[in-house]
Amino acid sequence: MRIAILPDAAAIAGLAADRIEALYRRKPAFVLGLATGSTPLPLYAELVERHKAGRISFAEVSSYNLDEYVGLPRDHVEGYSNFIHRHLVDLVDFREGAAHGPDAWTGDSHAAAAAYDAAIREAGGIDLQVLGIGSDGHIGFNEPAGSLTSRTHVGVLTEQTRRDNSRFFDGDIDAVPTHCITQGLGTIMEARENLMICTGEGKAEAVRELVEGPVSQRWPATILQMHPNTVVFLDEAAASRLEMKDFYREVWEKEQLPL
Ligand code: F6R
Numbered sequence: 651m652r653i654a655i656l657p658d659a660a661a662i663a664g665l666a667a668d669r670i671e672a673l674y675r676r677k678p679a680f681v682l683g684l685a686t687g688s689t690p691l692p693l694y695a696e697l698v699e700r701h702k703a704g705r706i707s708f709a710e711v712s713s714y715n716l717d718e719y720v721g722l723p724r725d726h727v728e729g730y731s732n733f734i735h736r737h738l739v740d741l742v743d744f745r746e747g748a749a750h751g752p753d754a755w756t757g758d759s760h761a762a763a764a765a766y767d768a769a770i771r772e773a774g775g776i777d778l779q780v781l782g783i784g785s786d787g788h789i790g791f792n793e794p795a796g797s798l799t800s801r802t803h804v805g806v807l808t809e810q811t812r813r814d815n816s817r818f819f820d821g822d823i824d825a826v827p828t829h830c831i832t833q834g835l836g837t838i839m840e841a842r843e844n845l846m847i848c849t850g851e852g853k854a855e856a857v858r859e860l861v862e863g864p865v866s867q868r869w870p871a872t873i874l875q876m877h878p879n880t881v882v883f884l885d886e887a888a889a890s891r892l893e894m895k896d897f898y899r900e901v902w903e904k905e906q907l908p909l
Contacts, residue, residue: 651874652881652905653861653898655889659849662883663692666780666845669881670697671706673778673843679710681770683779683833684738685790686715686730687815689847690780694738701742708742714770715751716781716790717832720804724755728818752802752831759804763831767802770837779841783848786810787856787869791832798865798873800834814852835873844880846871848888857884858891861898 656662673680684690700706718730726732731751739749750769753762770776781789786808792800793808807815812826819825838844848857859869861882866872874880889895 651861651877652902653884654881654902655884655886655895655899658885659692662847662849662885663696666693666847666883667696667700669843669845670778671700674706674711677777678707679712680777681773681775682711682713683776683838683841684713684715684734685780685782686717686733687782689782689849691737693780693847697738698741708739708744708748711744712748712773713739713744713750714766714773714776714833715749716779716838717830718752718754719827720754720759720829720831721827722754729754754831759829759831763802763804766831767834767837770802770833776841778843778845779838781838781844781846781871781874783846783853783856783860783871784811785814785852785856787859787871789835789846789871789874790838791830792835792838792870794870795867796835796870798867798870799836799839802831802833802837805830805832835870839873839877841877842879844874844877846874846880846882848882849885851887851890853888854891857882857888858893862893 715730715734722729734749752766756762783789786794788811791805791807793805807828807830812823815826816823860871863869863872865875
């Protein structure tokens with residue numbers, strides 16, 4: 651895992667977009683994994699700006715969302731597919747049908763989860779997966795105590811996650827679905843690159859476990875310690891509880907990241 655502690659969310663968005671732009675130059679038909687939530691929004695805004703400036707095109711790209719709520723109407727504004735369309739896909743030049751998410755409306759979410767996992771494989775796997783982290787250590791919606799090798803599956807959201815996400819539902823935790831379809835940890839571990847972004851004090855404990863804790867089901871994101879190509883972008887607040895911050899800064903400065 652490579653760790654960069656950066657001044658703020660704007661700096662993180664710039665460096666994260668650099669990595670995606672570099673991937674586009676190497677492979678214009680890349681497969682992009684997309685997280686929802688607040689954290690990646692500055693990155694998506696930066697990608698839209700770079701698209702407008704002619705620096706990146708999504709015309710040959712296919713995307714796969716990490717997860718989707720189960721139980722919301724298909725047209726609900728906070729549905730993750732709608733979220734990704736609103737913040738990225740509809741603002742750039744994705745082809746019709748090239749942006750994918752788990753289908754939570756088939757009536758058989760278990761079968762839909764398996765089909766989604768197979769579709770990612772058939773697409774050749776994810777080249778670069780954007781990740782955020784939950785305050786309880788989840789990635790995707792892989793909550794504590796799940797298998798560290800899980801495939802895309804139907805999951806249950808913790809009360810902590812539903813409380814965190816109630817800000818998108820007028821503060822009403824009861825409006826936040828209890829279930830989801832999420833890429834599994836095993837699925838995420840197959841991405842060729844994982845790009846994790848963590849900002850704000852609320853993520854500091856999960857970040858400490860992610861970077862310095864033991865690999866454990868209690869903090870699912872820790873499985874990324876076993877991934878060969880994961881970069882973690884942190885702001886100062888998210889990094890505030892790390893023990894070895896100075897060392898990470900030194901390594902980052904000395905290492906020219908191959909983009
Ligand atoms: C979203 C997702 C989640 C979020 C995490 C952080 O698709 O899979 O793991 O990345 O809950 O959410 P924010 O960024 O809103 O703090």
